[in-house]
Amino acid sequence: MVLASKSPRRQELLKALGLEFEVVPSRFQEPPPGSAPPTKYVRFLAAAKAREVADRRPEKVILAADTIVVLDDQILGKPKDQEEAQRMLKGLSGRAHQVYTGYTILYKGLQICKVVTTEVVFKRLSPREIRAYLATGEPMDKAGAYAIQGLASYMVQEVRGSVTNVIGLPLTEVVEDLLSLGIIDFKEK
DSSP, rough: OOOOOOOOOHHHHHTTTOOEEOOOOOOOHHHHHHOOOOOHHHHHHHHHHHHHHHHHOOTEEEEEEEEEEEEHHHEEEEEEEHHHHHHHHHHHSSSSSEEEEEEEEETTTTTEEEEEEEEEEOOOOOOHHHHHHHSSGGGGGGGGGOOOOGGGGGEEEEEEEEEHHTTTHHHHHHHHHHHTTTTTOOOOO
C-alpha cells in the first residue's frame, strides 16, 4: 500500500495499526477552494492526489486524504503567519466548527471516495492562552491552526464524531474499506 501523503500524523495513525505502507507524497497542486462546498472540495482533493500518485505507482494500492477545518462555512487552511493563526484561534474560541476529511482508495481499477465530518467544540480561549500557544509554533503547519493530538488537546471541550478524522485520517472508515476490499486482514495468534 502507498500513502499519498507526507503528513506525519497520517503515517503515525497507520503505523499504530501495524500496517505496512510506503510514503509517496502527491505532487498535486491544491487549487483554492473557491465557492465549492467543503465536502465536494475535500473529496476532489483526495481523489486528485490519489490519481497523481497512482500514475507513478499503478501497481499499488493508493490511499490519499485531505483534511480541512471549516468555521461559519469558511475553510481555514494552514495559517500563512502568526497573525492569521491568531485570527483563526480567536474565531474558534468558545465555538463549534467542523473538520472534514476526504479520502480515496484506488485498487485494481476500483475507486472509493468518502468524506467524514466531525464537529469540534473549543473552550473559550483567553488572549494569553492564544499567545502562549502561538509561541510554541505548533499552529503553523496545521489546518485551522491547531493540533488536537498536540498541545491544543486541552482546548477541545467536545468532539462529536471521529477523533482520528480531526487528526487527519478517519481510521474506522478507512480500515472498513481496506478490509472490504481484501487489502488488509486481521491476524489471529
